[in-house]
Amino acid sequence: MRYEVRKTSYILATETAAMSQTQHPLPTDGELEILQILWEKGPVTVRQVNEAMNLLRPVGYTTTLKLLQIMDSKGLVSRDSSQKIHVYAAALPPDQTRKALLDRFLETTFQGAAGEMVLQLLGGHRTTEDELSRIRKMLDHQDNQNA
Amino acid sequence: MRYEVRKTSYILATETAAMSQTQHPLPTDGELEILQILWEKGPVTVRQVNEAMNLLRPVGYTTTLKLLQIMDSKGLVSRDSSQKIHVYAAALPPDQTRKALLDRFLETTFQGAAGEMVLQLLGGHRTTEDELSRIRKMLDHQDNQNA
DNA sequence: CTTAAAATACGAAATCATTCGTAGATGCGT
DNA sequence: ACGCATCTACGAATGATTTCGTATTTTAAG
Structure with a gap:
């Protein structure tokens, strides 16, 4: 018994998702929301990210911070912690x-x-x-x- | 420093997602997996859905049942419960x-x-x-x- | 040095989706 | 009518993600 959904379509990927994301997991929805801000603004502080988030919807400062920390641990962002105020940037384009x-x-x-x-x-x-x-x-x- | 995302692109949607989904919430990932089966097979029993699921990965029968019940309560599927063995179908194309x-x-x-x-x-x-x-x-x- | 403002760290609650166990109902074969 | 296989119902455990409260650290001003 076969599942046939494709009709005239037939596609071959030249590269798998796994191959293109070597090392990095896919971001969750919340993480992606932050990535969009980082892509647009470049390296920024937690506060700047949080302020950008709050233009869209109310989000607590520590919520944004926590998510950035998680993203750092996953390798989705890089963090410059040489100063007291950390600066985050998207790890991938x-x-x-x-x-x-x-x-x-x-x-x-x-x-x-x-x-x-x-x-x-x-x-x-x-x-x-x-x-x-x-x-x-x-x-x-x-x-x-x-x- | 700027990452420019949109360049020459400028799009207007003619219709919003909400408009096209009047009444029905978007399916979750698990729900979508079941919808794909329903779209392919048409009206089927829980067992048939579950067997199709198990061709892809191991899933308990009651797991499939529960998900179908939830989908019914959300209006994502229709259910014929006139017989003992219920028959489910996708509510939308x-x-x-x-x-x-x-x-x-x-x-x-x-x-x-x-x-x-x-x-x-x-x-x-x-x-x-x-x-x-x-x-x-x-x-x-x-x-x-x-x- | 002391204090206040502002930042980071982190545990844990809240939320949402998925999975499963168990109870009870139904129908079929004998 | 009885027992077994199979079904539905549904509460609750699990798991993942998001959110937040609180403690601690750091910096800069007085």
């Missing part, structure tokens, strides 16, 4: 982390059918001309690789 | 549920930048010609809408 999260999401939600996912996505979003052309270029590039 | 999950993922992980997400996706996946052409058609359709 956004692309790499987002790609790893995307791979997992694609697998769990679309069972690996990348094309299906793109169609769902474009079906519900208005996209700019510039973006469309960048995507076309990427498609052409894929074409060359396949040929 | 896969497209609608996956789209809602995709919207949330896009927001939390890519901060809404759909184009960035597509680029990340295509950057790491080998895609079939058929799939590429379907995506091109969708791009052209978007073009028309934008014009």
Whole structure:
């Protein structure tokens, strides 16, 4: 008995999620929220992170601190503790982390059918001309690789 | 110091996740795993779901049952309990549920930048010609809408 | 040096999701 | 009707993540 969900879609990953995240676990939702701030602001103090968080929703200072400490222990952020006030920065660039999260999401939600996912996505979003052309270029590039 | 995340991307959703999921909460990971089975197999008994689950990993029968009961209480599945052996089916079609999950993922992980997400996706996946052409058609359709 | 303000460390509560054990109901074969 | 296999119901343990309270440390000002 087989589970058949994919229809016209057939995708091969060139690289596994595990390979792209060597050493680092995937961030949890709360951790990702902090990473987004770190990616945007660069190296910052706990207070700066917490203030950014509080623009979105109320979060206690020690909550933010604790999460950053956990993330440090997981290797998701680096910490400069040479001064009293520690400065945190994301350990990995956004692309790499987002790609790893995307791979997992694609697998769990679309069972690996990348094309299906793109169609769902474009079906519900208005996209700019510039973006469309960048995507076309990427498609052409894929074409060359396949040929 | 700045990590620039969005560059040329600018997206507007035409519909919010909440709008597309009127009435139904988003499934959790475990619930989604069961939904995938229901979508593939159609209306089935708890035992059938559990057997499908056990092809992937060991799960106790009552675990599967409990999850289905929870999903029923959330409205994620429908249940026919007219017979002794209940029969469950997904309450929503896969497209609608996956789209809602995709919207949330896009927001939390890519901060809404759909184009960035597509680029990340295509950057790491080998895609079939058929799939590429379907995506091109969708791009052209978007073009028309934008014009 | 003393104190106050502000930071870090960390245990533990709170929350959410998953897993399972046990109790009780149901139906089937004999 | 009896007993066994199988089902549903459901409380509760487990596990993961998030949140916070409290203790301690550090720095800088007076």
